[in-house]
Amino acid sequence: MSPINNIAxxxxxxxxxxxxxxxxxxEFGKEMKIEAGKMIMDYGxxxxxxPLIVGGTVKVMKMDDEGREILLYYLSDHDSCxxxxxxxxxxxxxxxxxxxxxxxxxxxxxxxxxxxxxxxYPSWKxxxxxxxxxxxxxxxxxIEGIAFKKLDERLVAYLxxxxxxxxxxxxxxxxxxxxxxLGTSRVVVxxxxxxxxxxxxxxxxxxxxxxxxxx
Numbered sequence: 001m002s003p004i005n006n007i008a009x010x011x012x013x014x015x016x017x018x019x020x021x022x023x024x025x026x027e028f029g030k031e032m033k034i035e036a037g038k039m040i041m042d043y044g045x046x047x048x049x050x051p052l053i054v055g056g057t058v059k060v061m062k063m064d065d066e067g068r069e070i071l072l073y074y075l076s077d078h079d080s081c082x083x084x085x086x087x088x089x090x091x092x093x094x095x096x097x098x099x100x101x102x103x104x105x106x107x108x109x110x111x112x113x114x115x116x117x118x119x120x121y122p123s124w125k126x127x128x129x130x131x132x133x134x135x136x137x138x139x140x141x142x143i144e145g146i147a148f149k150k151l152d153e154r155l156v157a158y159l160x161x162x163x164x165x166x167x168x169x170x171x172x173x174x175x176x177x178x179x180x181x182l183g184t185s186r187v188v189v190x191x192x193x194x195x196x197x198x199x200x201x202x203x204x205x206x207x208x209x210x211x212x213x214x215x
């Protein structure tokens with residue numbers, strides 16, 4: 001971890017928070033660069049910081065009692081993980097896994113400052129509540145998709161979300177990765193993707209998917 005001395009990063013913070021809070025974030029926070037595929041949080045590990053994402057994409061997963069994982073949501077620019085905040089506040093271990101989907105830059109905010117800032121800075125309080133609301137809405141969408149939508153509809157929604165958070169119509173993911181995140185089999189995902197390609201909605205490459213304009 002490195003001290004925050006990146007001017008562009010500091011400017012991002014000023015766009016979100018009042019100057020006094022930004023000054024404290026620069027003093028107490030640390031800049032971290034995480035390579036794609038590396039874990040930021042893992043099951044059962046103590047959570048001592050809250051990550052504020054300033055570049056890249058993070059996927060957040062949950063595992064059931066039988067060891068099967070499912071995607072909960074993605075985090076991108078200016079997002080944070082509400083579950084990390086809750087773990088910090090309650091001094092409990094992580095129940096989720098957060099993995100860098102691509103190279104990620106984040107600010108690690110120390111556990112001991114999180115509650116203090118809620119009482120001290122209106123912009124921080126608003127940021128935390130807005131993040132909880134956003135994550136809750138995304139979880140509801142995930143539950144709704146599993147409970148009420150067919151797998152082909154869930155796959156389309158998944159690809160659109162990947163396009164949104166990644167800001168690109170080129171999605172780097174294997175069929176196996178997608179199957180694991182949707183809680184299904186690779187064979188089923190491959191069949192559905194091939195159908196979408198036949199319908200001229202996307203193009204399939206090795207471990208890449210190109211969404212077309214009509215997707």
